[in-house]
Amino acid sequence: MDVQILQLLEGARDARGLTVIIDVFRAFSTACYAYGKDAAKIIPVGNIEKAYQLKKENPKFILMGEREEKKPTGFDFGNSPSLLSSANLSGKTIVHTTSSGTQGIEAALRADEVITGSFVNASAIVQYIRNQNPETVSLVCMGYACEYPTDEDTLCAEYIKNELLGHDNDFARMKKIIRRGSGKRFFEPENQEWAPSNDFELCLQRDIFDFILKVKNEGSINYLQKVRVAEKTNTITQ
Structure with missing residues (x-):
């Protein structure tokens, strides 16, 4: 298995396998939390x-996402797992747009298969890749607004690669690096309305979800399919 780490939109465009x-x-931490609250479908x-436009055509859809990290005008939710804590998403269809992750999905046109990546379901991601056993794995770090690499995405890619190749991981060390680097913005008082400090902890809780999110196509629309991956087996349920 050839595992490569790529960066930003150029990396997404170059991704294979x-x-x-x-x-x-x-x-993609927030998306997992939304499915954890029984959302029916997420459209990235x-x-x-x-x-x-999708909201206009489908008034019952929920708008979730950000631009410059803040909730856009008319959106129901920002791109924050903390702000979903009291939300009733059961059976809801969510349209999700962000400055980084959803851009990468649309750019990965040469990939054989696309799934999302985060720490909250890292073990499920690793197990799913092992089950599929592809020749090539592309781990694409989307960074900050697709402009520059960030600690959390690069370290998440390294974590997944290490697990796949049987190398040791020091997650505690990774978390400290993220806290001192790109994660420190979650602890600045002026950011709490749109980047609450609890998001840091929620996004860095490892393996609290046992499913992966796989990009599927329905007509001209992509959606994220929740695929549960049974631990240490080859069983995949949808």
Whole structure:
């Protein structure tokens, strides 16, 4: 198995094989939490105007996401797992647009298969890749607004790669690096309305979900399919 780590939109465009689009802070952590609250479907889109159009055509859809990390006008939720804590998402369809993760999904056109990446379901991701046993795995770190690499995405890619190749991981050390680096913005008082400090902890809880999110296509629309992966077996349930 050839496992490569790529960065930003260029990396997503170059990705081949089974591709993991990684956005820890916060798109694909938030998406897992939304499915954990029994959302019916998540539709990831890159263009915010497309999100507004889908809402106009389907008034019952929920809009979730960010631009410059803040909740856009007219959206129901920002891109924050903390702010979903009291939300009733059961049976809801969510349109999700972000500055990094959802952009990567749309750019990964040469990949054989695309799943999302985060720490909250890292073991399920690793097990799913082992079950599929692809020749090539592309781990794409989407970084901050697709502009520059970030600690959390790069370290998440390294974590997954190490697990796949049987190398040791020091998650506690990784978490400290993230806290001192790109994660420190979650602890700045002026950011708490849109980047609450609890998001840091929620996004860095390892393996609290036993499913992966796989990009599927329905007509001209992508959606994230929740696929549960049984630990240490080859069993996959949908």
